[in-house]
Amino acid sequence: MITEGTASNVVDAVKLGRQLASEAQMSEEGTAIVGAGTDTDLRQAERLAQQYGGSSIDYMKMTSSSYQGSDGFQFETHWYQNGDGGIFEPKTKFPDNSNVGYK
Amino acid sequence: MTDEVSVSSIRDVAALRYLDRIDTDAVVRWATEQLMGSSGSEGLLAIACESSPADSETVSRLLNELLVSMGEPSMDERRAGWIVARFLAKRIVDGSIEPSIGARKIWWDVANRIPDLEPRMRTFVALASEWEDDPVHRDEYERDIVEAARKLLAEPISAIS
Numbered sequence: 243m244i245t246e247g248t249a250s251n252v253v254d255a256v257k258l259g260r261q262l263a264s265e266a267q268m269s270e271e272g273t274a275i276v277g278a279g280t281d282t283d284l285r286q287a288e289r290l291a292q293q294y295g296g297s298s299i300d301y302m303k304m305t306s307s308s309y310q311g312s313d314g315f316q317f318e319t320h321w322y323q324n325g326d327g328g329i330f331e332p333k334t335k336f337p338d339n340s341n342v343g344y345k
Numbered sequence: 346m347t348d349e350v351s352v353s354s355i356r357d358v359a360a361l362r363y364l365d366r367i368d369t370d371a372v373v374r375w376a377t378e379q380l381m382g383s384s385g386s387e388g389l390l391a392i393a394c395e396s397s398p399a400d401s402e403t404v405s406r407l408l409n410e411l412l413v414s415m416g417e418p419s420m421d422e423r424r425a426g427w428i429v430a431r432f433l434a435k436r437i438v439d440g441s442i443e444p445s446i447g448a449r450k451i452w453w454d455v456a457n458r459i460p461d462l463e464p465r466m467r468t469f470v471a472l473a474s475e476w477e478d479d480p481v482h483r484d485e486y487e488r489d490i491v492e493a494a495r496k497l498l499a500e501p502i503s504a505i506s
Contacts, residue, residue, distance in 0.1 A: 275471040282471040336448035344366040
């Protein structure tokens, strides 16, 4: 029998799983997708260097692996990084649910 | 049923179905519409005759048989991902979907789902992510996404075979 307490525990477990996955993503080495060493220019490089220090050419945007829970919930983390390994402005990214002619 | 438009249409539907981006009833409706447009074949008729709710395995098998009967390779995940990426790229270029939305769809529905294709789709992930995080340069990212979509479409359909 599922009681209110049991349901609450399940919700808490799901939240905890997502929290742990998010923290694990932030500890990953990551893959560069924008800036140094990639095909895409980092247009915010100057702003990032002014704000956080270092040289603009060393800045890049990184992505973590993608997490997908058993309920289908997905997310990944993107952040900026400079040559010193500093991590800046991490953001959690979610799928797009816009209608483009398919679900 | 041999013109390129129809082959392309069947390819798109089969790829979207393979990746579970359209449901089987939508495939049956599409087959019925094709038949009403007088571009029918026995394969389409078989799909259109499936009763609702249509059996997923049967519809997928019939779609694949239809593709193979037209000289197309059998669908697999990598090919389906490539075709869906092209489906989205076409709509980015013709303006029927916003560049940022198309790029995000390629990111989540192709790059993240089919690791083998991720390196080829990384530009879309990069541009869509920056579009989200850097509002000052959104116009430039949108232009870059359209250009990346043109480049993807310039590659032959067989590029990943």
